[in-house]
Amino acid sequence: MNEIIIDYKTKYSTLYNNPSGAQYFNSIGALIPNHNKFIQLSAGGDHSYNNNEFKDKDTQLSREIRFECMKILKSFVNTSFGIKVVLESKQTLMAIATAIDCSDSQSMNVACQLLAVLAVLDHEKVLAAIGESAKLTGNHRFYSIVKGLTFDPNDRELKISSMLLINALICNAETLDFKIHLRSDFARCGLIQAIETIKDK
Numbered sequence: 001m002n003e004i005i006i007d008y009k010t011k012y013s014t015l016y017n018n019p020s021g022a023q024y025f026n027s028i029g030a031l032i033p034n035h036n037k038f039i040q041l042s043a044g045g046d047h048s049y050n051n052n053e054f055k056d057k058d059t060q061l062s063r064e065i066r067f068e069c070m071k072i073l074k075s076f077v078n079t080s081f082g083i084k085v086v087l088e089s090k091q092t093l094m095a096i097a098t099a100i101d102c103s104d105s106q107s108m109n110v111a112c113q114l115l116a117v118l119a120v121l122d123h124e125k126v127l128a129a130i131g132e133s134a135k136l137t138g139n140h141r142f143y144s145i146v147k148g149l150t151f152d153p154n155d156r157e158l159k160i161s162s163m164l165l166i167n168a169l170i171c172n173a174e175t176l177d178f179k180i181h182l183r184s185d186f187a188r189c190g191l192i193q194a195i196e197t198i199k200d201k
Helices: 002-017 019-024 035-043 051-055 063-076 080-087 090-098 102-121 123-135 143-147 156-171 176-188 191-200
Strands: none
Touching (some): 063 080, 102 123, 123 156, 143 156, 143 191
């Protein structure tokens, strides 16, 4: 476990200090050696996920590893090549979307930032990934994003990243009708009340 974390931290440092090096990782599998396990645990892979498996994912893949994976992907997406690779991988988008989990605020913070950027480039794929990942929990697709606004009153970063993703999803909808539809969906998840709570603080 520690060896995996060290390996991921090394890759993150490499990409952070030399973004142009992203091209040497010509696939997500090359970037994250345990990619198959990471994707399988985070997004269900090619098999169906039952509730117990979903609830137990953090016992199989530690939050620290997931956080390091999110950091690596964030640096990878900091290049046009990295964006192309990630947007072409449905499972990777699912894994990022599944990291929208308030109980792991560090990973969620990075995941929201990542998806907000990707939503500007391919709104449809990001929205689909968020919708699919929500099926694993049985919650509304925007429930966890809205929850991020009020989950921890002292976590300013999570509030900002959650709001960033909300704005990206609404503002980048193709039509006015779709924007209104998404706003209504967020409102049904308690967005208005969450914003009022933040204002009162």
